[in-house]
Amino acid sequence: MHIHVWITFLLASIVLSVSPGAGAVNTMSNALSHGVRRTLPAILGLQAGLAATIALVGLGLGAAVAASATAFTVIKWAGVAYLIWLGWKKWNGATHFAVAERHVAPPAALALFGQATLVNLTNPKSIVFLVALFPQFIDPALAQGPQVLIMGTTLVLVDIVVMVGYATLAARLRPFVQDPRRMRVANRAFGGLFIGAGALLAGVRHQPA
Known part of the structure; x- marks a missing residue:
């Protein structure tokens, strides 16, 4: 992959990661609480x-999802249901910080990992977006595998930096919401955002390839 092509892809990756979505909401919600x-x-x-989605796109399965209305619809509604469930949980979440209560165990790292993984896996819009994005930067004269690997690694690293930034920003608000009433407002705000993300995903229509 030529350096100027990679730089262009890097800029596209930054725009994609910074754009608020379900992943950003999940990150800020967790940082505010924990x-x-x-x-x-x-x-992670x-x-x-995201890496699994990139792998699907690299293997050509992403194109199949983009072309199949049935596959797209199944994944879409699974994502809608999951986001709404996350929103309901957050809406009714605790109004105190678990880290400050010795008798309340903080969420297990594996549980947070699995929850966030599903947030990205159940978003067919990201699959279709990558199916549309990656071919624009692939040189057909070169081996496709290394190019997909370079782009995938770039996108993941950029997203890590952006999500850490979102988490840091949200964590700075923790002192402000120490009061249970403020925490309740924050919970319902993020719960509403999760549900809103689900509603937006529900409105996404399959576009024939």
């Missing part, structure tokens, strides 16, 4: 889901 350090497994979970 702090940056305990949010890292969730950020998002990258696991």
Whole structure:
């Protein structure tokens, strides 16, 4: 991959990662409740889901999902249901910080990792987006495998940096929401965002390839 092509892809990756979505909402919600350090497994979970999506695109399965209305619809509604469920849980979440209560165990790292992985895996829009994006930067005269690997690695690394930034920003608000009433407002705000993301995903229509 030529350097100027990679730089262009890097810029596209930054725009994609910075654009608010379900992953950003998940990251900020976790950071607000648990702090940056305990949010890292969730950020890695998002990258696991993203890496799996990139692998599907690289293997050509992403194109099949993009072309199949049935596959697209199944994944879409699974994602809608999952986001709404996350929203409901957050809406009714605790109004105190678990880290401050000794009798309440903080969420397990594996649970945060798995939850975040599903957030990315159940979003067919990201699959279709990558199917549309990657071919624009692939040189057909060169081996496709290394190019997909370079782009995938770039996208994952950029997303890690952006999500850590989102987490840091949200964690700075923790002192402000120490009061249970403020925490309730924050929970319902993020719960509403999850549900809103689900509603937006529900409105996404399959476009024949």
